[in-house]
Every structure is written in structure tokens, then in C-alpha cells.
Amino acid sequence: MNRLRTWAFMAAFYGGSVPIVLMAPVMALFGTNPLRFWVVLWTRYHRWCARWVMGVRVAVSGTIPTTPALYVGKHQAMFETFEMVALLDAPVVVLKKELASIPVWGWAAQRYGMIVVDREGSAAALRTLMRAGQAAAATGRSVVIFPEGTRVAPGEQPELKPGFVGLYRALKLPLVPVAIDSGTVWPKKGIKRSGVIRFAFQDMIPPGVGREEVEARVHTAINVLDVAGG
Template identity: 40%
Template sequence: MSDLLTTLRSALFNPLFFAFTALAVLFGLPLLPFPPAVMHRFLRGWANGVLWLLRVVCGIRLRVIGAENLPTTGPAIIAAQHQSAFDTVVWHALLPRPSYVMKEELMRIPGWGAMARHVHSIPVDREGGASSLKRLVRAARDAAARGYQIVIFPEGTRSAPGQVQPWQPGFAAMAAATALPVVPVATDSGRLWGRRAFTKRPGTLTVAVLPPIPPGLPRAELTARAENAVAEASALLEQGNGRATS
């Protein structure tokens, strides 16, 4: 019976999510002539609306550990684990001025791409080689100068809960070029909202914000410290979930 209820709740959430997002684009496009701060507030409302839908329709609640490590003003790099589409939503709710590093093709989505560009999201072409890396670094410097919190998923793709894939070199290049503190983040979002999964399982998902790593470290050391911190936190989350369900 519980599996049937979960399926029914997911079947209700999915069209509501897409309809709500389509409405957000419809009402967000007229905000393009206004300063990016206006769009940020609008997108924060959209993200909080999605979190509300998840809680009410699917029974999924958000727990943030280490919220004191989140930047409240000024630029920083958020190096976040990526397991679910949830991760692409939540930072609009948690940060004052997020600038997502996202696949270039996502910037071509009608309406949404224009809104993403307006808040200085950073497109990345993963097949573009050295020229793509240079564009990433230039865009990151610009976002940092504007005071944005740059959200990057250093693994480059979604991973399974409890697993951390090798981090891509663009993360370290961007961190070195901007000289910003790096805030590593682990999550278990894929446990309840899996990759390309129709079913959204009820429960509490966690975003664990780890202490920031100060700028100035060599690239290899920075990557190792951040990657290890996320791997350890991810393993602890997975162990805790295992105890909770055993």
C-alpha cells in the first residue's frame, strides 16, 4: 500500500512541478528588464515553492546541516555533490545570489535560458577543451566581481548516493582564478529523488554544508581536500541512512 501511495504522490508531483516551473518562466520573463536582484528574489520564491510541493505532495523534507558555513553576503564557490534534479533547485533557496555553472545546452531552453543568463549563470561546454575552460574562468571572474556565490558540481555528472566521482579540473581552475573560499557540500538527495527517477520517496533528505576552505592552496591540494571532505560526509550520510532503515 505504501508503494502505491508513493507512486500516486509522485504522479501528482511531477505535472505540478513542470506546470509550476512553466508558470515561473511565464511570469519571470517580464522581469528581464529589471536588475538581476529582482530575478534572484523571484527564483528564490520558485525554489521555495518547489520545496513546499515536495513536502506537501511527496512527504520529502529538507534538512540542512552546517548552515552557518553558507555565505550570506559576498562571493564564494559552492562545490556541491550532485545526485538529483533537486540539487539544481535548492541553491536558489539557500543562497542570496547563486550563479550556477551549468551545461551549455540548458542555457538554450526557451525562456529559462534567458532567465539563467540574466542572473549570470555560467555555461560550460564539457567537450570544448581548453577554450571552454578559458571561457569558464572568465565567466567565473566576472561572477565573483559581481558578488555572486558560484555553484558548481565538480563531478560533472550525477552520482549515486554514498559515491563520489573524480572531480573535473574546471573546479580547481575556477577556484585559482577567482581566489574565492570554497565551500564543499555533500548530499543524499538521490536517495529520495533518484537520477531520472519517476518516484519521489518520502523522508528527509540532507544537505551537509562543510567548513569553507580558504583560498591560496595549490590546485591539487585544494581538489584533494574538498573531494575528501565531501566523500567523508557523503559516507557518513549513507551510514546514517542505513542505520535509520535497518
Template identity: 45%
Template sequence: MSSFSSIGAVISLPVSHKATIWFVRIWAQFHRLICRFVLGHKIVVDGEMPDIPVLYVFKHEGAFETIEQPGLFRHPAVFAKEQLFNIPVWGQAAHFYGLIPVDRDGGGKAMRAMLNAAKAALAKGRPLVLFAEGTRIPHGEAPPLRSGFAGIYRLLGVPVIPVAVNSGIAYPPRRWVKWPGTITYKIGETIPAGLPREEAEDRVWRAINALNPPEALLAGKASA
């Protein structure tokens, strides 16, 4: 189904960009059905995720929440590693869809391109989605946010909505085996633009780790 949706997204682009978005959304919805009826996942959303031009910061525990994005929002602009755009077919579909490449080694030029793409997406009313930990984190761990979050937050000047997710319980990272269980999205309080870096980072970090056990927060703060 993933390959079908990627190929369909590429083929449909010359016909209609809306068709590209539709194929990607179907992919996400099919994944949700598989999770529910095959893997035995119950998915709970605690709070509201409005489809508006703000910066969403998600906890990142597995592939689950990345695949879910086109189902959670109509046309999200997700920040994704540059290397993913090199995957045959999928990378083309991602580019056409409007994901935002993140090239951590690209210097100032890459940063400007990323910010310009993010601002263009906001201007079209699209929500931005950032996994500020930079990689998939096993459930129960709470590492500091990557430094890139602070720059994006400051330069874009938009509110942040943090989202905790405990997908690693049932959908562990880098493992083929999945387990039945409840996966919860917990939406935190909206964080306004313009806060000092330390305050913004602390509030986002605490909110996206709200579903972790308390000892994980203490360990994460100690390693910060």
C-alpha cells in the first residue's frame, strides 16, 4: 500500500496537486486501519489539534507518528531528513507533496532554504510539523531537544503546539514486531511566539514528554 500511494502521488502530480495530497492521505488512513484492526492498537487523542498555520512539535518514538501526519492534518508540512528525499519514488512523492528537507550539514544556505519553505507553507495555511528530538527515541527516554528547534522557533515567530505520543509502547522504533496496546496523543498548552530560548525549550520538552514516566524526565534533565 505504501508503494502504491507513493507511485500514485508521483503519477497524479501533472494532473492535480490535490490528487497527490489525496493519495498520501489514503496511505495514512490505510495505516490507521491496519493499526486498529490487524495490530490491535487503540488510538486516543487527548485534546485538540487544529489544522492551522502553527508549529507542531511531536514526541518521536516510532514510525507511527510520521505516517499519521497526513491523516491528522489535511496537508501538513513536515520537516524531514534530507536523506529521505533520495529514496526512489518515495523521495519524489515527498518533494511533490511539500515536505521540508532538513540538511543538518548544509550550512547557512540550507537553513535559509528550509526557512523559506516553512514560511511559504505557513502562508498557505499549512501546519508545520517538527520532530525536535531529531530521531526516534525509545519510550521512557527524554533527551534534550536538538538545537535546531530554537532557531526555527525564533526565526519563524509562530506559536508552538507540543504533542506527546507514547507510540513506542506498541510500535517500538527500529523493530518489525508490533504489540497490541493503546497509543495516546496528548496535546499540550499552546506556547506563544517570542519567549526566551530556555523557557520555550523547557516548556516544549516537558509537554512532549508528558506521557513518559516521571523518572524519565529526571534522567533527561540530568543529561541536558
């Protein structure tokens, strides 16, 4: 059943995404706000397909701030890159530069305001990340980053890439860690399963906390679902 659902989800989501993505440049002609609306609509279509085709529900706990913040999330699947946009109403998302090279979509993502970053983390890349983050925050939008740098399997708790701390310092926004257990039903490769994906928004970390402390607090916070046996 899960195999059939996975195939049906891929057909429904990717098939439906073709006209949505191709329309993105047209929406961009009308300005940034229509394009943001279009991107959020796409993420909600992803949510609809996940729920009604794949049988995956989203459970949200904790408090989502009503003012801009830096959200730092666990990364186990592509699922959360869509869902965080839907949950937070068009935040800026830091994504790897390989995704920006996808024809049409990559162009639209950058027009939407996505921040493209080199995962190798060179000094120049970090400076670019901080400048782009500051520009995004100046527009009143929240920023989302996945500091593990790539998708990890459930139970894996790698050290975090340093870019998120530089971004935290540059933005001077509250930081909200988000624990996510998407990998339990939405593996990096292979057959997806029906079930529940949890997004647990953790206690806010105010601006100005020292590097070592914020790294330790974020690492613990984004992994609480693994610790809890999620």
C-alpha cells in the first residue's frame, strides 16, 4: 500500500507542480508579493498531496512567534522545506546552491527571496549568507535555515554547520529551534509511509547569546524528538 501511495503521490505532486512552476515567472512579472503567494500555494499543494494521497499528517506543537525570527530546523527530508514555508507564511529559506541551478524553478526561487549558499562554508560564502539574511530581515520576513547542511537519517545528530551562528549574530533576531521527525515516514530515499510528522517549535533564544551556548542549545533542541524516541 505504501508503495502504491508513494507512486501516486509522486504522480500527483510532480505532475501538478509542472504548471505551477512554469507559471512562477509569469507571477513574478506582477511583483514580489504575487510570487510569494504563488510559492505558498505550491507548498500548500504539497501538503494536500501528502495528506490526502500519501496519508501523512502534520502535528505542530510549541509556539510560533507572530514577529520575525530566525528558525533553525532539523533536516531529515525534503518535506520540511515545503512545510516550513506553508507554516510560516512565506519566510526566506536558505538553500544549497545546487537547487538554484534547476531551470525555471531556481530562477523563481531566487526572485522569491531564497538565499543560495555554498555548503562548503568558505568565508566568502558566509559573508554572502549574512548579507542576504540581513536584506531579508530588513523586509520584515522570517528566515529559515537547516544547519546540518544536508538531510540526515532519524537518530543521526551531526555537528551543526557554523553558518547559522553567523546569521543569528547578523540578523539580531530571536532564534527558534524546530525539532522535526520527518525521516520516520519520509525517508531520504525509498518508499514513503503514511503517518504523522511532528514539528516541535522549541523555546525562543533571544539575540546576543554567545556562540558556544547557542550552538549547544540549538543542537539539543532540534534533536529532542530523537531523544524522546521519535
